Amino acid sequence: MERPSAAAADDRVVVRNVLGPRDRHAELARDVRDGLTGPVKEIPPKYFYDARGSDLFERITAQPEYYPTRAETEILELHAADFVSDVGAHVLVEYGSGSSTKTRLLLDAMHAQGTLEGYAPVDVSEDAVHAAADLLVSEYPELQVVIVVADFDAPLDLSFAGRPRLIAFLGSTIGNFTPEAARRFMVCVAEELEPGDGFLIGFDLVKDARELEAAYDDAAGVTAAFNLNLLSVLNRELHADFDERTFRHRAFYDAGRARIEMHLVSEIAQSVRIADLDLEVRFEAGESIRTELSHKYTPESARGLLEAGGLRIRRWETDGSARFAVALAERR
Ligand SMILES: C[S@@+](CC[C@H](N)C(=O)[O-])C[C@H]1O[C@@H](n2cnc3c(N)ncnc32)[C@H](O)[C@@H]1O
Incomplete structure (x- = not known):
C-alpha cells in the first residue's frame, strides 16, 4: 500500500506501510506471550522504539561512553565517497534507519557525485522515520523518498529496483540478531541485491569488556x-x-x-x-x-557471516582505534 505522506505535505515522500496497527498489536502480543512464558x-x-524509545536512543548516541556512533561516523566521513562511487549508487536503501543522521554522509556523497535520486528508509519506528524523511526532502531538492514501515526480520521487496543501489545497515544493528538469525538475514539481503548493488554494513568489533x-x-x-x-x-x-x-x-x-x-x-x-x-x-x-x-565481531567472524549469506567483501574500513568497522559487500 503506497500513499503520499500527509506529514510531509510533499509528493516526494511516499509511505509503504507493510504492517498495519492491528498486525503490529497481534505480533507484539504473540512475541510477549512467547517471550515471557518460555524458559528464558x-x-x-x-x-524499544516507540517515539520516546527512539528519542532515548538518539541521546544514547551522544553519551561519552557510547563510542559506536562516533566511530562509525568517523569511518563514513572518511570513506562515504568511496563506498558510493564503488557502487555508482543512485539510490540509498537503509535498514533500521532511525533518525537517518549518519545517512546524510552517504547522501552528501551521492549528491556531490551528481547521482542522488532516491532514499528508502526501512524501519519499524514510524514516527522517527517520518520526521527524518521530512527533513531530508527539504535538504536535498532532487531526492525522492519511499518510507518502508516494516520489520526487516521478514523478507522484503525493497524499493527502487533497477537503479544502482547502496543498501545500508548501519549502527551495528546486525549485532542484535542471534548468529543464526544474522545468517538468515544475510541470505535475504543477498537475494535482494541485484548485480551492481552494494551492501554496506557496520560491525562493532570485539574489544575490552570494560x-x-x-x-x-x-x-x-x-x-x-x-x-x-x-x-x-x-x-x-x-x-x-x-x-x-x-x-x-x-x-x-x-x-x-x-x-x-x-x-x-x-x-x-x-x-x-x-x-x-x-x-x-x-x-x-x-x-x-x-x-x-x-x-561483537572480529574481521574473521564478520567475513564469515557475509560469506555464509553469499556475499563477498569489496572494501573494509575501520576507525582509527579499530573499535568499529564498515564493510562494503556485493553478491558473489
Ligand atoms: C540501534 S538503532 C540504529 C539507528 C541508526 N541506524 C543508527 O545507526 O544510529 C536500530 C534501528 O532499527 C530499528 N529496528 C530495530 N529492529 C527492527 C526491525 N526488526 N525491523 C525494522 N526496524 C527495526 C529501530 O527502530 C531503530 O531505528
Missing part, C-alpha cells in the same frame, strides 16, 4: 531509561501493570559468546498482569527479562 524470559529489541559494558551502561543513566521504557511500551500497548520502579537495568559482556546482554531485573518477587494477553507473569527477586543481545 525475553522480548525482542524492536519494541569499554563495552560502559557503552551499554552510561553514567547518566540514558541506556537504563531506554531499557526501562520497554515496560511502558508493554503497559500502554498491552495494558500491562509493570511497575518500572521495581526493575533495574543490567548490561554485561559475555566474552565466550562475544556479546553484550541487556536485562531488566526484577528487584522483588512479584506477579505482573498483562491484560490484553489475560496473562499473569511471575518474577522471583533477581529474575530478569533479556531485552537485547549485541554481538
